[in-house]
Amino acid sequence: MKVRIDSERCQGHGRCYDLAPAVFGEDEEGYGVVLHDGLVPADAEALAQRAAANCPESAIVVEASE
Amino acid sequence: MTTDERFAASFDEMRQQRLDGIRNEPVVGPVSDWATDFSHLEPAWADDPYPIQDDLRQRCPIAHTGRFGGGWLPTRYDDVAAIAYDTDHFSSRAIIMSNFRPPPELAPVGGSPPISSDPPFHHDARKLLLPAFTRNAVGRLEPAARAYCHEVIDSFGDRTEVDAAIEYAQHIPVRVIAEMLGFPPEDAPRFREFIESALEGVNAPPDERVAKFGALFDYLLHQIRDHVDNPRDDLTTYLINVELYGNKLDAWHVAGTMGLLLIAGIDTTWSAIGASLWHLAGNPADRRRLVSDPALLPTAMEEFLRAYAPVTMARLVKQDMHWRGVDMKADDWILLSFPAANRDGGQFERAGEVVIDREVNRHIAFGLGIHRCIGSHLARMELRVALEVWLQRIPEFSLADPEAVRWAPGQVRGPRTVPVHVGE
Numbered sequence: 001m002k003v004r005i006d007s008e009r010c011q012g013h014g015r016c017y018d019l020a021p022a023v024f025g026e027d028e029e030g031y032g033v034v035l036h037d038g039l040v041p042a043d044a045e046a047l048a049q050r051a052a053a054n055c056p057e058s059a060i061v062v063e064a065s066e
Numbered sequence: 067m068t069t070d071e072r073f074a075a076s077f078d079e080m081r082q083q084r085l086d087g088i089r090n091e092p093v094v095g096p097v098s099d100w101a102t103d104f105s106h107l108e109p110a111w112a113d114d115p116y117p118i119q120d121d122l123r124q125r126c127p128i129a130h131t132g133r134f135g136g137g138w139l140p141t142r143y144d145d146v147a148a149i150a151y152d153t154d155h156f157s158s159r160a161i162i163m164s165n166f167r168p169p170p171e172l173a174p175v176g177g178s179p180p181i182s183s184d185p186p187f188h189h190d191a192r193k194l195l196l197p198a199f200t201r202n203a204v205g206r207l208e209p210a211a212r213a214y215c216h217e218v219i220d221s222f223g224d225r226t227e228v229d230a231a232i233e234y235a236q237h238i239p240v241r242v243i244a245e246m247l248g249f250p251p252e253d254a255p256r257f258r259e260f261i262e263s264a265l266e267g268v269n270a271p272p273d274e275r276v277a278k279f280g281a282l283f284d285y286l287l288h289q290i291r292d293h294v295d296n297p298r299d300d301l302t303t304y305l306i307n308v309e310l311y312g313n314k315l316d317a318w319h320v321a322g323t324m325g326l327l328l329i330a331g332i333d334t335t336w337s338a339i340g341a342s343l344w345h346l347a348g349n350p351a352d353r354r355r356l357v358s359d360p361a362l363l364p365t366a367m368e369e370f371l372r373a374y375a376p377v378t379m380a381r382l383v384k385q386d387m388h389w390r391g392v393d394m395k396a397d398d399w400i401l402l403s404f405p406a407a408n409r410d411g412g413q414f415e416r417a418g419e420v421v422i423d424r425e426v427n428r429h430i431a432f433g434l435g436i437h438r439c440i441g442s443h444l445a446r447m448e449l450r451v452a453l454e455v456w457l458q459r460i461p462e463f464s465l466a467d468p469e470a471v472r473w474a475p476g477q478v479r480g481p482r483t484v485p486v487h488v489g490e
Contacts, residue, residue, distance in 0.1 A: 011438040014201050018364070018446075029193065030200040030443065053426045054368075056434055 001040040002063045003048055005032050009059035016060055020047035032059070070294045070306070072317045077283035080317060087168040088397070090135040092269040101126035105133050106163070106378065106401060107269055112475035119406040120418070128392050134163050134268075137380075137399030138392065139406075143430075145390060146407035149381060149400055150434040155389070156381040156400060157184050158437065162477060163380040163399045164268035166275065178326035179319055181437060188436060194308055195323070198246075198301060201443040207242060208447055214241050215455035222488070227466055230347065230456075230484040235339035236332075238452050242444070243331040247324060248300030249289055256285065260325075261333045265476045286321045286328075301327065327441075335445045337376035337480020338431075339452045344484045345370060345420060346457075347465045352422050357461040360454065366422035367449055372429035373420045375405040378477040379433060404430050405479070463488050 003023060005016070012031045016024035022044040025033050040048045052060035074080045097103050097110065100118050105111065111118060122129050122141045129139040140146050149156050159173040160166075161181055168177060176182020180191040197203060218237055222228050240254045249257075263270070263278035270278075293302045305320045315323075346353040356366055381400040386393075408429045411417040432439035439445070465471070466485040474482050 011435060012196070012200075013432065013438055014443055017201070026200055026202060028200070029196040050425060054428055056428050056430050056432075056438075058428070 001045050001048060002038045003034055003040055003052065004038050004061050004063070005034060006059045006061060007031070009057045011057055011059075013056050015054045015056065016051040019054060020044060020051040023048045024051060072314065072320075073287060073290050073294070074317060076287065077280040080283065080287075080321075081280075084318075085169040085171055087166055087172075088135070089167075089272055090165050092165050092271075093133040094269050101129045102131070103133065104129050104131045104139050104401075106477065107266075107475045109475065112473045112479065115405065115479065116409060116418070119403065119409060123406070123410060128390065130392070134165055134399055135167065135397070136395065137163060137401055138383075138394060139401045139403060141403065141406040141410070143407040143410035143413035146402060146404065147430070147434055148390075149402055150379075150430075150437070153185050153188075153436065155384055155387060157384050158182050158188075159184065159382050160399075161380050162265065162268060163401050164275075166272070167382065167397055175319065176322075177318070178322040180323075180440070181326055181330065182322070185436065190310060191319070191323075192436075192440065194305075194310060195440055198304070199440050199444060201447075204444040204447050207245070207444075208451060210245070211238065211242055211448055212451050212455060214238065215452055216459070219455065219459045226488050228486060228488060230343040230463075230486045231336070231340040231481050232483055234456065235343065235452065235480075235484075236336040238339060238448055239332045239335035239445075242448060243328060246301050246331075247289070247327060248293060248298055248302045249328075253285075257328060257332055260285070261329050264329050265333065265478050266474060268476065282325055283321055286324050287317075289324070290317075290320060330439075331441055331444070333474070333478050333480065334376050334439075334441070335448050337474065337478055338371060338374070338445060338449050340481045340484055341374035341376065342367065342370040342449065342453055343456065343486070344465070344471060344481045345374065347463055347484065347486050348468065349420070350464065352420070353457075353461075353463075355422065356453075357457050360457070362423060363450065363453060363457075365424065365427075367446070367453065368427045368429065369420055369422050369424045371431040371449075372408045372414070372424075372427055374480075375408050375429065375431035376478050376480045377431065377433075377439070378403045378405060378479070379437070380477065401477075404433060460488055462490050 010031050016032045017026050027033050052062050119141050127142045159176050174184040174187040180188050244251045260282045297303045379402040383394045383398040385396050409417045432442040463486045466487040470485050472483045
């Protein structure tokens with residue numbers, strides 16, 4: 001699984017890095033960033049999905065890996 | 067003593083440089099029909115706004131009022147979100163729906179940047195503050211906040227009746243914000259006065275409004291002068307020295323932002339902590355579940371924020387327009403109710419219930435779009451720590467007198483008094 005953050009939509013609510021700290025981090029202004037180039041560790045997939053479902057701005061895009 | 071010529075001696079002196087805005091006569095008294103005459107300052111709204119909002123969402127989703135010189139109240143999630151995102155048609159020049167509209171010349175800065183600012187200025191003013199409010203930055207304040215929560219509970223001794231709002235919830239954000247701004251914590255009673263007059267006193271006579279606003283600004287100017295003389299590592303000194311577009315900020319910007327942080331940083335969080343404790347005092351099943359499973363608290367806390375979102379914002383309509391079925395006029399207010407959006411059954415399943423293990427919770431208690439509450443990470447830290455410590459120390463508590471609970475009217479709603487009985 002891969003994730004990315006639409007930086008046009010992200011406003012720094014931080015739900016993603018609160019819920020899935022193995023997948024998302026914060027930059028120096030609090031906006032979300034993806035870790036590991038957006039590659040989601042297998043054991044963090046459910047949390048990544050949960051983070052995406054809780055983003056108030058719907059800024060997280062989840063892509064199945066090929 | 068050093069001097070900094072940007073800062074006047076008093077609010078009266080500062081006011082001479084400003085154009086006056088537009089005032090209208092306050093209209094008070096019971097609401098005849100919430101669809102055509104709403105007022106968030108009336109006791110019926112303060113006591114329980116949710117049935118009113120639910121009713122409007124069904125029969126008149128964008129309600130109107132002639133009070134406050136005219137305004138609109140959208141109650142559907144989609145309409146609230148659309149307005150939060152649409153800075154072309156809705157201005158943040160004023161964000162407290164009252165009987166005073168600041169002059170149009172005040173845009174795009176507004177009286178309390180960045181919350182009162184419009185693009186493109188907004189982005190630059192906000193950027194100055196963001197680093198101090200990241201989760202990482204506010205995490206450094208957590209140990210002191212936790213110790214303070216314990217200290218407050220220690221002070222209860224072996225009393226079996228305490229007020230969870232007055233004696234606990236309100237003290238935590240007051241202490242944290244005073245520390246961040248570098249204000250003396252013993253001034254806390256004055257902060258409460260400023261908050262009440264800014265947010266709850268919007269229907270007071272104009273002279274009284276101006277005088278109270280002046281008292282806040284005089285206090286801020288006093289703190290600014292003290293920080294000019296004795297710089298220290300806090301947000302006040304930072305705002306005095308920071309540069310935007312190559313210049314230091316003017317006095318209105320410095321004092322306006324300080325006033326914003328003081329007012330928005332205190333009773334919002336106080337309301338969130340108080341509403342959560344009120345819920346737990348009245349819902350023993352939820353309370354016991356959190357006591358036995360503290361790992362659920364972060365999830366439960368988001369649900370308290372959704373169901374009891376304390377903050378409602380306001381906007382001003384920029385130009386006459388037809389918008390989603392209603393005819394809005396330039397300078398009409400929009401009462402932007404995040405609480406109403408958060409209880410829209412079209413957006414949330416079981417919207418009217420408090421489901422403390424709700425896993426998917428895209429609530430907008432902290433707003434949406436460019437004005438997302440800058441203090442959201444701070445508020446979440448304070449709320450989590452306050453609830454953790456309370457539940458550890460006082461796992462058994464209940465409402466001592468449900469009838470005595472009083473909720474604040476206006477745009478920040480939370481319980482101002484919650485007497486609880488401690489113990490079985």
